Amino acid sequence: KNQVEQSPQSLIILEGKNCTLQCNYTVSPFSNLRWYKQDTGRGPVSLTIMTFSENTKSNGRYTATLDADTKQSSLHITASQLSDSASYICVVRTDSWGKLQFGAGTQVVVTP
Amino acid sequence: DTEVTQTPKHLVMGMTNKKSLKCEQHMGHRAMYWYKQKAKKPPELMFVYSYEKLSINESVPSRFSPECPNSSLLNLHLHALQPEDSALYLCASSQDRSREHGYTFGSGTRLTVV
Numbered sequence: 001k002n003q004v005e006q007s008p009q010s011l012i013i014l015e016g017k018n019c020t021l022q023c024n025y026t027v028s029p030f031s032n033l034r035w036y037k038q039d040t041g042r043g044p045v046s047l048t049i050m051t052f053s054e055n056t057k058s059n060g061r062y063t064a065t066l067d068a069d070t071k072q073s074s075l076h077i078t079a080s081q082l083s084d085s086a087s088y089i090c091v092v093r094t095d096s097w098g099k100l101q102f103g104a105g106t107q108v109v110v111t112p
Numbered sequence: 113d114t115e116v117t118q119t120p121k122h123l124v125m126g127m128t129n130k131k132s133l134k135c136e137q138h139m140g141h142r143a144m145y146w147y148k149q150k151a152k153k154p155p156e157l158m159f160v161y162s163y164e165k166l167s168i169n170e171s172v173p174s175r176f177s178p179e180c181p182n183s184s185l186l187n188l189h190l191h192a193l194q195p196e197d198s199a200l201y202l203c204a205s206s207q208d209r210s211r212e213h214g215y216t217f218g219s220g221t222r223l224t225v226v
Binding site: 034036041042043044045046089099100102103104105107 | 200215220
């Protein structure tokens with residue numbers, strides 16, 4: 001069973017609109033949580049990284065939140081652009097030797 | 113230089129061929145990783161090198177052979193692959209295994225086995 005669950009699996013949004021992606025995890029112990037953006041056929045690019053003590057972090061139009069008590073995170077995309085079309089992957093790092101647990105990703109399609 | 117460079121970007125090989133994937137970084141990172149990613153799936157860890165020594169092998173078949181000639185280079189040697197090995201192969205690096213500062217992925221090599 002995957003220890004990092006993302007929802008929705010995919011979504012389509014109109015250019016200029018906002019959207020929020022969800023990530024629930026059961027990974028323990030917890031070290032940090034990252035959101036990556038991955039264009040088709042390319043490597044993932046880090047958007048944000050949050051540790052246990054951080055509950056929000058922004059990178060331009062991307063804002064991530066973390067509730068370490070409920071083990072939930074969200075990624076909010078503001079004023080979406082066509083270039084935001086990609087897969088967004090939630091990744092949690094454990095404390096042990098630092099293995100990364102990947103979510104299955106949310107495929108976002110931004111339409112004109 | 114804040115990039116992980118992978119070559120080639122695309123590779124088509126037959127099941128009897130021998131080929132190599134190359135990964136290079138000049139950020140002074142001492143941990144380097146190989147991942148395999150199938151379409152619409154998350155990356156799966158294959159190997160971890162720490163200070164040029166293999167520290168993790170996630171039960172990868174021996175037809176995949178990693179090599180770390182120095183702290184900046186990581187190779188993945190391929191031999192007698194199967195069509196199901198077709199995937200995007202990603203390299204990543206970080207400061208070291210315990211400090212993942214700067215955990216960075218390369219753009220990947222799209223491998224097709226025919």
